[in-house]
Amino acid sequence: MKIKLKKYKEQLQDWPQKGHYIMAQYNDEEIIVYQSYRKDIGEFAVRNQYFGGDFSLERMTWIKPNFLWMMYRNGWGSKEGQECVLAIHLKMEAIKKYLQNAVYSSYNENLGVSEEVWKNQVKESSVRLQWDPDHDPFGNKLERRAIQVGLRNNFIHSYAKDDIILIEDISGFVKEQYQFVLNDNLESLMIPEEKPLIFEDHNLNKKLKLNETSY
Structure with missing residues (x-):
């Protein structure tokens, strides 16, 4: 795997406990997201290094940069139809493009537009943005929020092929680490090394509700 790993317990000491943070492994060129x-479908993607075959380009696909939030959603790869866990090395410029074009999937008054305007934006947009409670390795809710991004139409076509640097199958790693969770041995749990992602674009950070202050 071309993912940097670090003990969960060591990372936990440095992570923010609450607020809106994009927790991810990234550098200037790429960010890792999970599906x-x-x-x-997974084997086709790894073999060909793009999404095709039975992967649907007609329905929205959701990407998640936070490893533990993905583990919560797929039950550490144990849920039916989610057994193949992929780490997608995505171009950083692509995730920025998605987020710049994203519309929140649910309405609230803090969006700064009327509900009618928001509904029109949702109809026209091909990117959805959603903040959900983050989770610990056992699936317990945290105060910190985790982001997921939904793509459709031209954005899913771009994502499926042009925006990807590398696709890795990490299913074996996930199963291995899940045993530590099942045995309540978090001292041994290794996960991808993650830190908060803040963009240089202050307006984008504001749109995403990102906490820009130190944590």
């Missing part, structure tokens, strides 16, 4: 699929 889970049936074995045939």
Whole structure:
């Protein structure tokens, strides 16, 4: 795997406990996001290094940069149809493009527009943005929020092929680490090394509600 790993307990000491943070492994060129699929879809993606075959370009696909939040959603790769866990090395410029074009998936008054305007934005947009409670390795809710991004139409076509640097199957690693969780041995748990992502674009940070202050 071309993912940097670090003990969960060591990272926990440095992570923010609450607020809106994009927790991810990234550098200037790329960011790692996670998805889970049936074995045939995952194997096609790894073999060909793009999404095709039975992967649907007609429905929205959701990407998640936070490893533990993905583990919460797929049950550490144990849920039916989510056994193949993929780490997608995505171009940083691509995630920025998605987020700049994203519309929140649910309405609240803090968005700065009327509900009618928001509904029109949702209809026209091909990118959804959603903040959900983050989770610990056992699946317990945290005060910190985790982001997921939904893509459709031209954005899913771009994502499926042009925006990807590398696709890795990390299913074996996930199963291995899940045993530590099942045995309540978090001292041994290794996960991808993650830190908060803040963009240089202050307006984008503001749109995303990102906490820009130190944590």
